[in-house]
Amino acid sequence: MHEPAREWYTRDMSGGDTYDALSPVVAAAHELKAPLALVRQMALRLADKDVSETERDRILHQMTLTTERALRVTSNVTKAARLEDAFFELEPVNPGQLCRDVMSELAPLFAAHGRSMSVKDRRHPLLLVANRDLLRRILLSFSDNALHYSEPGSAVHLQIQALKESGMVRIGVRDYGPALSSDMWRQLQKKLSVAPQAIHARPESSGLGLYIASQFAQTMNGRVGVVRHRDGATFYVELHASQQLSFL
Amino acid sequence: MTKVLLIEDDAWLAELQMGVLAGEGYKVSHVKNALDAMARIEAGQLPDVMVLDVLLTGSTAFALLHELRSYPDTEAIPIILCTTIAEHFSSSALKEYGVRRIVDKTTMHPNDVVAAIKAVTA
Numbered sequence: 001m002h003e004p005a006r007e008w009y010t011r012d013m014s015g016g017d018t019y020d021a022l023s024p025v026v027a028a029a030h031e032l033k034a035p036l037a038l039v040r041q042m043a044l045r046l047a048d049k050d051v052s053e054t055e056r057d058r059i060l061h062q063m064t065l066t067t068e069r070a071l072r073v074t075s076n077v078t079k080a081a082r083l084e085d086a087f088f089e090l091e092p093v094n095p096g097q098l099c100r101d102v103m104s105e106l107a108p109l110f111a112a113h114g115r116s117m118s119v120k121d122r123r124h125p126l127l128l129v130a131n132r133d134l135l136r137r138i139l140l141s142f143s144d145n146a147l148h149y150s151e152p153g154s155a156v157h158l159q160i161q162a163l164k165e166s167g168m169v170r171i172g173v174r175d176y177g178p179a180l181s182s183d184m185w186r187q188l189q190k191k192l193s194v195a196p197q198a199i200h201a202r203p204e205s206s207g208l209g210l211y212i213a214s215q216f217a218q219t220m221n222g223r224v225g226v227v228r229h230r231d232g233a234t235f236y237v238e239l240h241a242s243q244q245l246s247f248l
Numbered sequence: 249m250t251k252v253l254l255i256e257d258d259a260w261l262a263e264l265q266m267g268v269l270a271g272e273g274y275k276v277s278h279v280k281n282a283l284d285a286m287a288r289i290e291a292g293q294l295p296d297v298m299v300l301d302v303l304l305t306g307s308t309a310f311a312l313l314h315e316l317r318s319y320p321d322t323e324a325i326p327i328i329l330c331t332t333i334a335e336h337f338s339s340s341a342l343k344e345y346g347v348r349r350i351v352d353k354t355t356m357h358p359n360d361v362v363a364a365i366k367a368v369t370a
Contacts (some may be wrong), residue, residue, distance in 0.1 A: 034332055034334075036354070037353040037354045038258060038260060038334050041264050041356075045267075062260050113259065148305070149305060
């Protein structure tokens with residue numbers, strides 16, 4: 001049986017020739033379609049005469065949150081485009097404090113979706129060496145991703161872990177959503193930082209967020225990765241632990 | 249009353265679409281992925297029409313279309329694709345999958361889905 005739909009999907013969206021390595025511009029356009037279409041539908045709803053004041057306020061709040069999320073994508077694309085030309089200062093960063101800042105920044109978005117965030121860390125986590133702005137962007141991107149894939153009512157956990165043997169600190173964003181298939185897992189491991197991939201952790205995304213996070217991490221001499229679980233995934237960034245304690 | 253199953257992984261868009269469809273008198277139920285859609289069908293809740301997003305969390309719409317075409321009680325359910333990538337599809341190419349209409353999310357008016365449902369259930 002001829003399968004035009006599957007054929008298209010295989011060729012264009014699953015790592016074939018057309019979208020095999022999307023340019024960031026094309027990937028960004030793809031990523032922004034959904035939020036723009038959603039905001040347009042919300043605007044059309046607001047134009048109706050039968051919208052109650054309560055519904056109007058709720059939709060306006062959702063529009064604000066949706067556009068903020070889309071703007072984070074555009075801001076990351078422009079930032080990534082200037083990575084080679086710009087100088088990014090690396091400094092000791094407290095990962096626990098940064099995670100709590102990210103959690104506060106995203107709290108309204110998570111609350112509006114009926115999800116919550118939490119930070120799991122030690123009282124005195126090791127400092128890591130990072131550019132605070134780039135690391136914040138990585139964590140926001142992973143958290144946005146986790147929000148989309150987590151189940152309503154579930155929590156997303158920001159987890160900090162010292163990897164003593166390698167001298168790195170890992171910050172993971174754990175979601176409780178669909179598990180990654182083995183095929184997707186292999187592709188993800190193989191192609192993580194090559195280019196925006198049409199197929200990656202989850203099928204409906206262009207992979208732009210992960211690609212940009214990888215670029216940001218490399219700028220800070222770190223890397224990103226993913227651990228799959230039966231009930232979700234942990235996307236993480238690993239950066240060098242600060243050595244300043246060794247000078248004391 | 250016509251039963252509509254909406255398969256859409258964006259909760260806020262689903263909320264808007266359900267409001268429009270319920271306002272037109274349809275009995276609407278919503279799931280966010282293909283697996284949940286099949287679970288609902290397995291439980292005996294067969295819809296009269298399905299409004300289906302393409303780029304879903306987990307399995308894509310096409311995995312679901314293949315499932316639906318595999319069983320005699322689901323193969324004839326009319327499907328309306330509602331997607332941001334409508335430009336990649338043609339109705340004629342997808343007809344054999346039960347897709348009767350394609351609605352472009354990027355340009356649609358809320359009543360376009362209602363019109364599509366009326367057209368495929370007439």
